[in-house]
Amino acid sequence: MTDSAPAPETPLSTRADVDEVVVLDFGGQYSQLIARRVRECGVFSELLPHHVGAAEVARRKPKGVILSGGPASVYADDAPPLDAQLLELGVPVLGICYGMQLLARELGGRVESAEVGEYGRSQLTVQEHGTLLRGQPDDQPAWMSHRDTVYTPPAGATALASSTSSPVAAFEDVERGLFGIQYHPEVVHTPYGQQTLETFLRDVCGCAMDWSAANIAEEQIRLIREQVGDGKVICALSGGVDSSVAALLVHRAVGDQLTCVYVDHGLMRKNETEQVEKTFGEQFEVPLVVVDARERFLERLAGTVEPEAKRKAIGAEFIRIFEEEAAKLAGAVSDDDAPEGTEVHTSGDVSAEGARFLVQGTLYSDVIESGGGTGAATIKSHHNVGGLPEDLTFELVEPLRALFKDEVRAVGTEIGLPERMVWRQPFPGPGLAIRIVGGEVTQEKLDILRDCDAILQEEIRAAGLYRELWQSFCVLPDVRSVGVQGDERTYGYVVAVRAVTSDDAMTADWARLPYDLLDRVATRMVGEVRQVNRVVLDITSKPPGTIEWE
Numbered sequence: 001m002t003d004s005a006p007a008p009e010t011p012l013s014t015r016a017d018v019d020e021v022v023v024l025d026f027g028g029q030y031s032q033l034i035a036r037r038v039r040e041c042g043v044f045s046e047l048l049p050h051h052v053g054a055a056e057v058a059r060r061k062p063k064g065v066i067l068s069g070g071p072a073s074v075y076a077d078d079a080p081p082l083d084a085q086l087l088e089l090g091v092p093v094l095g096i097c098y099g100m101q102l103l104a105r106e107l108g109g110r111v112e113s114a115e116v117g118e119y120g121r122s123q124l125t126v127q128e129h130g131t132l133l134r135g136q137p138d139d140q141p142a143w144m145s146h147r148d149t150v151y152t153p154p155a156g157a158t159a160l161a162s163s164t165s166s167p168v169a170a171f172e173d174v175e176r177g178l179f180g181i182q183y184h185p186e187v188v189h190t191p192y193g194q195q196t197l198e199t200f201l202r203d204v205c206g207c208a209m210d211w212s213a214a215n216i217a218e219e220q221i222r223l224i225r226e227q228v229g230d231g232k233v234i235c236a237l238s239g240g241v242d243s244s245v246a247a248l249l250v251h252r253a254v255g256d257q258l259t260c261v262y263v264d265h266g267l268m269r270k271n272e273t274e275q276v277e278k279t280f281g282e283q284f285e286v287p288l289v290v291v292d293a294r295e296r297f298l299e300r301l302a303g304t305v306e307p308e309a310k311r312k313a314i315g316a317e318f319i320r321i322f323e324e325e326a327a328k329l330a331g332a333v334s335d336d337d338a339p340e341g342t343e344v345h346t347s348g349d350v351s352a353e354g355a356r357f358l359v360q361g362t363l364y365s366d367v368i369e370s371g372g373g374t375g376a377a378t379i380k381s382h383h384n385v386g387g388l389p390e391d392l393t394f395e396l397v398e399p400l401r402a403l404f405k406d407e408v409r410a411v412g413t414e415i416g417l418p419e420r421m422v423w424r425q426p427f428p429g430p431g432l433a434i435r436i437v438g439g440e441v442t443q444e445k446l447d448i449l450r451d452c453d454a455i456l457q458e459e460i461r462a463a464g465l466y467r468e469l470w471q472s473f474c475v476l477p478d479v480r481s482v483g484v485q486g487d488e489r490t491y492g493y494v495v496a497v498r499a500v501t502s503d504d505a506m507t508a509d510w511a512r513l514p515y516d517l518l519d520r521v522a523t524r525m526v527g528e529v530r531q532v533n534r535v536v537l538d539i540t541s542k543p544p545g546t547i548e549w550e
């Protein structure tokens with residue numbers, strides 16, 4: 001576990017002239033989602049760890065502060081505390097779940113563990129609409145996730161609503177600018193949640209609500225310029241949405257100081273390298289280096305089966321290649337000095353100085369899953385975050401690090417990235433290697449998986465479903481099954497089809513693909529890919545599963 005803000009080194013904004021509301025993170029699963037919902041209301045917001053203190057919050061001159069949920073109990077010895085100075089800043093404070101419990105306890109209310117916890121959907125009854133719940137129905141569903149409960153609101157505050165297990169599910173003290181809600185307004189399952197946040201931002205904090213994705217682009221371009229100065233920059237470019245948006249922003253910021261590097265690690269999909277080269281050449285006026293590192297990655301992965309070990313090996317190998325390319329820009333090494341198994345060819349002009357900065361299209365979902373939230377668990381080390389080697393010498397430039405994919409898509413559209421690039425399905429940096437599970441990654445398995453994946457993609461596109469699905473792909477477990485084909489016994493691989501819907505990869509549902517499509521896919525896979533004799537469908541949502549199997 002690490003204890004860091006999403007991106008102190010690359011903040012989303014440092015402008016003084018936009019209204020900002022700060023979200024303090026007490027370790028909740030949905031903390032970043034709160035900041036994001038605030039941004040969707042048109043108010044700039046960033047997540048800060050709870051321990052930054054009132055002085056840092058004051059420095060940002062926010063129009064309001066939101067305290068997130070969190071796993072602790074407010075009365076526990078090691079519970080993250082509330083800096084009481086926050087209540088002296090003269091701006092409204094809204095506590096959500098743990099944040100509400102903190103406010104209640106600090107101000108003389110009563111918080112105790114309830115007999116029955118509330119997890120998931122619950123029913124809210126509004127007794128007093130007050131300011132916060134103005135215009136909302138008396139009865140409404142709300143999403144909860146708590147066991148501790150506020151029994152008495154702070155002195156002077158009015159209780160607004162209750163639920164079966166929460167006698168005080170919301171309170172407000174308009175005079176003192178204090179607001180608390182026990183449920184989660186930031187999740188889509190709370191239908192009046194966004195309205196509640198909007199009321200807080202507009203009517204309570206007096207925010208102008210005029211911030212938009214365009215500001216992210218503008219701000220990032222300015223911040224990148226500040227960070228990079230006249231230094232040389234390389235961008236790890238995969239051809240995916242995130243790195244393409246990041247590359248465009250950096251190019252707008254520093255122009256020909258930028259060189260993009262695409263690594264063909266042999267773990268890509270069918271014809272992907274050629275497609276990336278072609279699309280990039282057509283869309284961008286930036287020099288692109290394509291590194292053929294297929295043999296090198298295969299050697300590096302030999303014998304590695306454990307998912308985290310695989311991810312770390314891949315993350316480190318990526319960086320070693322970027323280092324070599326950065327050095328080449330300084331003219332220190334020529335293409336002939338590339339390690340065995342690596343071939344490089346260059347298109348466009350490559351500049352004469354070395355690169356100190358590495359641009360990556362890292363998103364917040366990569367960060368939080370890699371254990372980068374305040375007190376958050378490590379689910380998997382994304383190659384570009386948790387998989388980075390410890391001796392990293394690059395200074396990272398990650399303009400999208402605090403954003404979710406759907407926000408990045410909005411920025412991409414805003415800055416003119418073509419629609420077919422904006423709506424590309426994500427493809428993980430470690431590629432097919434994390435879809436060959438339970439056994440070693442070999443050339444044979446890569447070829448099988450690539451062929452099956454190509455069939456699935458073709459059929460999904462033909463059925464007009466590509467854009468509707470967050471991702472659709474195949475997984476190759478280290479499992480063989482007995483079949484009968486052409487009257488012969490076969491002992492072949494089992495391929496799993498995984499297709500999910502999602503907006504931001506934080507949660508996902510398995511896609512209900514039409515049976516006739518599944519039938520075509522299975523028939524083609526066993527018919528066209530000799531080593532495969534069985535196809536199965538993954539029907540797991542996230543949670544409990546993750547989207548990828550490793």
Ligand SMILES: Nc1ncnc2c1ncn2[C@@H]1O[C@H](COP(=O)(O)OP(=O)(O)OP(=O)(O)O)[C@@H](O)[C@H]1O
Pocket residue numbers: 235236237238239240241242243244261262263264265359360361362366384424425426427428429430
């Ligand atoms: N083959 C690659 N060559 C160079 N850089 C890569 C490659 N694969 C991934 N990266 C780097 O790792 C980052 C994270 O990968 P990720 O797959 O999350 O993003 P993406 O590929 O840009 O977008 P998408 O999520 O749409 O696939 C990329 O933004 C890019 O900077």
Ligand SMILES: O=c1[nH]c(=O)c2[nH+]cn([C@@H]3O[C@H](COP(=O)(O)O)[C@@H](O)[C@H]3O)c2[nH]1
Pocket residue numbers: 311365369380381382383384426427428429430471505542545546547548549550
């Ligand atoms: O660039 C990446 N490097 C990685 O190491 C990585 N692991 C998962 N993913 C992608 O992230 C999203 C969420 O994945 P999971 O539900 O499997 O955790 C899904 O879209 C995954 O494809 C990765 N992307």
Ligand SMILES: NC(=O)CC[C@H](N)C(=O)O
Pocket residue numbers: 028068069070071072073096097098099145146147148149
């Ligand atoms: N989601 C939350 O913030 C939970 C708060 C606290 N840990 C509880 O269980 O009540």
Ligand SMILES: [Mg+2]
Pocket residue numbers: 238240426427428429
């Ligand atoms: Mg990708």
